[in-house]
């Protein structure tokens with residue numbers, strides 16, 4: 001009995017923190033329409049800052065709290081809104097996602113530079129060592145503080161939203177920004193205020209949570225996923241439901257730990273937040289298709305024609321052959337790695353760029369591909385590549401299945417949950433990558449040709465990329481491509497034309513995952529071995545961000561993004577140690593902030609050059625009726641019932 | 654049907670029929686509930702009460718794409734064009750989607766050519782739609798709807814953004830479509846166009862049906878005049894949503 005109570009107290013106290021985190025998310029989301037993926041990172045940075053002020057520099061706690069909660073946190077929230085989020089009104093969900101993920105990674109990078117992760121730090125609890133007995137259970141003062149703060153915040157938010165002009169304006173902006181501005185509320189001011197409050201709530205949660213777990217950058221950042229789940233319970237709208245969700249999750253977590261056998265706990269515990277998030281997302285009612293969203297479309301870059309892509313691929317292979325003669329040693333590795341990344345990013349061009357479906361789990365499929373290649377058919381055969389495509393494609397479809405009802409943001413969250421779950425429950429399992437967690441992957445020998453040497457492997461990867469790029473472009477020009485682009489531009493219109501969106505989404509997910517799986521074979525072969533760290537969710541974010549920075553709508557963007565990422569190890573070597581070690585988060589994160597300026601990426605700024613080349617090569621002639629397009633997933637039953645056509649063509653003269 | 658948004662009864666017990674072979678008008682001041690009705694009919698919005706039939710089939714619980722397959726198509730007041738595709742591709746993809754579910758298959762290329770000709774978009778067929786003026790983009794939406802060979806066509810303000818001449822041509826096209834046996838339901842603020850092409854007109858105000866009948870009756874109807882006069886005063890402060898695509 002006492003035990004049960006003890007766990008209830010623990011559960012409620014942590015539940016209060018989840019509720020705090022989640023309410024911060026809800027406040028910013030409802031007023032600015034942007035889901036702040038960086039929420040946890042803000043809390044993390046503020047907790048570290050508080051540690052530095054009070055523990056490291058010895059300021060009194062109250063002064064530290066005032067500085068962090070009263071000044072720094074709201075200032076950070078305000079600046080983020082002013083500099084970035086304001087530009088995102090009317091941007092697509094994936095653009096919003098990439099920018100806030102950029103903030104997340106940048107903050108992780110900056111924090112790692114400032115507070116070296118190798119040095120242990122402890123943030124003491126409030127009133128450390130004090131506790132009281134309530135109903136025969138020991139409750140620490142810190143736990144009381146957590147509950148008390150949550151109650152105060154709930155009361156404060158209630159008052160804010162129902163009793164103050166600002167709060168009422170916030171609610172009005174939620175319902176209809178256009179009308180709210182007519183009524184005199186300034187949506188910009190309201191949105192800035194909500195980001196400041198959101199950052200304060202994140203800081204509060206971070207400071208209260210840090211003493212209970214270790215002061216660890218990644219851990220604190222990701223703990224917010226629990227907050228995501230609670231926020232979903234309130235459907236990102238209702239604060240009371242959000243609080244209830246937070247408490248329920250806290251309790252559920254505490255009791256799962258109590259009632260599960262101890263050897264299971266260590267395994268399941270890290271995955272609990274993900275499982276909660278997944279479950280909540282699954283029981284969410286299906287989002288209605290909405291017409292009349294105000295999404296500002298950006299001119300999308302031109303799609304290369306059959307001849308152009310053939311020429312481009314040929315040129316790429318030529319360059320590769322020449323480059324292979326001149327490159328050596330580490331530069332050859334850089335080039336090969338760049339091409340492998342480009343191949344991975346190509347799978348995102350198909351999924352995110354063309355079809356508008358967000359995935360934060362692409363490295364998971366890369367991992368599955370590497371796994372299939374290493375495990376089956378001798379670790380480096382053509383059959384291994386086929387197996388990789390099949391396994392990754394199938395898992396991709398299965399993973400997408402429950403997510404298909406979801407759109408935009410919710411879909412992104414569910415893929416994030418999937419990536420985390422796969423890392424914890426699959427890749428980290430010893431049976432998967434073998435003892436020591438490393439699986440050997442060989443370079444393939446194809447049709448009796450060995451690609452063991454670095455030079456030949458580089459050329460092989462270039463050829464594979466060229467072929468894959470031509471395939472993706474042909475797909476884009478064909479029926480399937482038109483359909484997925486239409487689905488991205490207006491799901492509502494597609495549905496009213498009779499398109500089954502579910503099936504279309506499923507097929508594009510499967511295709512993209514299969515391509516990522518193939519890329520995984522080469523990823524593994526390049527390195528010789530793979531481990532679970534390679535396929536963590538944060539790496540998927542880095543890849544998504546980098547391809548978005550260079551241009552997620554185009555094959556050129558994937559190529560440029562891949563080569564950029566390939567250069568990262570080199571650049572790291574040139575930088576001071578502390579910065580270099582965190583360069584991938586920092587570079588990707590800071591770069592992604594530029595996406596707020598141009599969602600098509602920097603390669604789209606080069607399109608005049610492309611046009612000039614087209615002119616010189618006389619490629620700019622009419623390119624519809626393109627015979628090189630691929631028609632996929634369609635029966636090619638071309639019975640021509642001319643009668644119908646004539647019926648339609650009978651014009652109005 | 655009735656539709657409630659929180660405290661607002663946007664559609665209040667409206668009974669509406671669109672018959673095959675004629676253009677039926679649906680008019681009313683801003684905010685009367687016309688677009689909401691369209692959303693309910695096409696399944697993008699669930700009715701709070703009431704039922705929707707296509708022919709004899711009760712479709713109230715069908716998903717939007719299932720309803721469309723009963724040969725219903727629509728256009729949107731706030732454009733829902735496929736902005737990254739050209740006009741030709743917009744129409745082509747509709748024809749291809751239709752081929753995916755329709756029993757009688759037609760070559761999408763032929764349909765596309767015929768439709769482009771019919772809605773008068775041949776000259777701009779290969780321009781990307783997100784660069785087009787609103788009026789032209791509305792024609793793309795009309796063409797896209799026609800490419801699915803509908804029997805019931807719902808048009809939400811197809812004439813806004815067109816000049817006088819173009820709107821005349823649109824009127825002719827609508828009459829033709831009706832002449833071929835299609836049921837056309839037209840929401841339109843251009844009274845002249847409505848009076849010319851509609852045989853039957855339903856008038857909504859604040860979600861309620863205030864009149865129904867042939868154009869001559871509607872024009873003489875006092876309740877209708879009162880509704881429009883009342884709305885006219887409000888219209889001074891009313892602000893039209895930005896519809897530009899760029």
Ligand SMILES: Nc1ncnc2c1ncn2[C@@H]1O[C@H](COP(=O)(O)OP(=O)(O)OP(=O)(O)O)[C@@H](O)[C@H]1O
Pocket residue numbers: 658661663681682683684685686687688689690730
């Ligand atoms: N999703 C929604 N949530 C809340 N209210 C809504 C929603 N959609 C429409 N409304 C409200 O319902 C009423 C009817 O709107 P509707 O768009 O159907 O009018 P309309 O007749 O099409 O007007 P217009 O001529 O301006 O297009 C309006 O008061 C509108 O503000």
Ligand SMILES: [Mg+2]
Pocket residue numbers: 687688689730809
């Ligand atoms: Mg309307």
